Amino acid sequence: MEDLPVPPRHSIPPTATPPVAASSATAPPSATALLSTPVGAPPAAATLGELRRSGHVHRSVRAELRDNLVTAMRGEQPRFPGIVGFDETVLPQVERAILAGHDIVFLGERGQGKTRLIRTLISLLDEWSPAVAGCEINDHPYAPVCGRCRALAAEQGDELAVSWRHRGERFGEKLATPDTSVGDLIGDVDPVKVAEGRTLGDPETVHYGLVPRTNRGIFSVNELPDLAERIQVSLLNVLEERDIQVRGYLLRLPLDLLLVASANPEDYTNRGRIITPLKDRFGAEVRTHYPLVLADELALIRQEAAVSWAGSPLGSPELADHLLEVVARFTRLVRDAPQVDQRSGVSARLAVAAAETVAASAVRRAALTGEETATARVVDLASIIPAVRGKVEFDQLEEGREDEVLTLLLRRAIAETFRARLAGADLTGLQDRFENDGPVETGELVPATELLRRIGPVPGLAAILGRLGVDGAESPGLAAAALELAMEGLYLNRRLAKEELPGRTVYGGS
Secondary structure, X not given: OOOOOOOOOOOOOOOOOOOOOOOOOOOOOOHHHHHHOOOOOXXXXXXXXXXXXXXXXXXXXXXXXXXXXXXXXXXXXXXXXXXXXXXXXXXHHXXXXXXXXXXXXXXXXXXXXXXXXXXXXXXXXXXXXXXXXXXXXXXXXXXXXXXXHHHHHHHHHHXXXXXXXXXXXXXXXXXXXXXXXXXXHXXXXXXXXXXXXXXXXXXXXXXXXXXXXXXXXXXXEEOHHHOOHHHHHOOHHXXXXXXXXXXXXXXXXXXXXXXXXXXXXXXXXXXXXXXXXXXXXXXXXXXXXXXXXXXXHHHHHHHHOOOOOOOOOOOOOEOOHHXXXXXXXXXXXXXXXXXXXXXXXXXXXXXXHHHHHHHHHHHHHXXXXXXXXXXXXXHHHHHHHHHHHHHOOEOHHHOOOHHHHHHHHHHHHHHHHHHHHHOOOOOHHHXXXXXXXXXXXXXXXXXXXXXXXXXXXXXXXXXXXXXXXXXXXXXXXXXXXXXXXXXXXXXXXXXOOEEEEOOEEEEOOO
């Protein structure tokens, strides 16, 4: 039996709803959305002179990240909102890299939260940062680097216009694809500007790419090895010399940014799909992983699964904790299964999609049968298999047996949850009911009230509900869900017969 340790204190983001039964939880907004939303008005300084008089101090992006991280650590504030299960493994490495001022590459299988972790770095930036108004590369008013801003600063002095950028605007991101060009990342000649009469040697004819446009911020390259080698070369100067070169221009723009990247370990280390000089220029290499304990897997599902349907005619479906635990255990069993290709990994999105599918199955039943409240039950778990089949890559030897393998793993997950939740519980009253009154038929379109009517009074039902943490008096659906888990657990432990028919399940049959 797997233990359920309490998650570390700062595993759950303070901006999100704490883990509770999904029946009452509201899906929190993403960390990126929260960080991109200003919580206060920008400072009032509108010119360079006003900025100086306000006492503003210019810091590099790396110094800004380092100082804000140290402040958060001393104040025991959350540093990486929305990140679950990395507190003792990944996050210390990330913190050391930021304190050292290193560019970072995150290595991990799909669905391990690499992109989410990269985006939470935004929280370590100042909420508001000044820039020369109208500058394409966000020059700081104290130290402009592009020709336009230097000329304006020399001409206008303390009257130089200043604009304020929220930290959500200081993050740039590019998914590496084979068609990505140097122009996309670094820049190229703008034919429109040339057509307007400027000469080719004029730096004003340059159209800056994504990297310089994220100057004084954080830029992320997702799936770095998918960049063509000649495109990877264009990042060498950005990582080492901190400048960019655009075609043949006599142009040197010192950039102030943190470059982070994500990659699959196999692509990054074994297939030779990334050039060695680029690997050498990253200061830190951080390995991610899937949740190590069941509690983290559950916290992740509660945080990410969209099972709160505000405004729906039926309201939000009830999804009891023991069903979420089945989903979490199923996900972990799939990851460890020898029939699954471990090189591709099993994304955390599988667990999220499975929980959402179970909730949707309950809503479908309620809509078709007229139930007032949609409540997920064990009978809804079968809907997981077709929903997640495409998220798992099997060994070639298992071709044609995918559904069979997943079904067996799902049954194991239910059995493990039954033992964890109801081991030692007195279920003789439920077993006696089948011996005295015969079989009970349930199914994906059998309402909870009808199932309870068919089962009838069960001695010891209150104890079963108490072990599962549900109140059957408040919700007949949760009572039916608890009884279905008990019946399925008895069957899987060979203490009760079961017959499966299309859309129907008969417990206690011959």
